Amino acid sequence: MAVCLALQSIYKVMDNPEEMVKDVVCGMVMPKSRMKFSSEFLGKVYYFDTENDKHLFDAYPDYWVPEEEREKFRKGK
Secondary structure, rough: OOHHHHHHHHHHHHOOOEEEOOOOOOOOEEHHHOOEEEEEEEEEEEEEEEEEEEHHEEEEEHOOOOHHHHHHHOOOO
């Protein structure tokens, strides 16, 4: 049954493609419209599925954003 539900979810996404985003704190990937929270850091918007993940990110964004992404921003790329 769980497999059937998972396949139904996959087919719904395939039939109605929507931008998928990743919550950098917990690793959850889902359609952007389902992410309830967001924060901006270094000119990029990050999305979160829980308020707790957003708070963790906001408290320590340098921890959650990889160094290479931070360097690209600092170099203007």
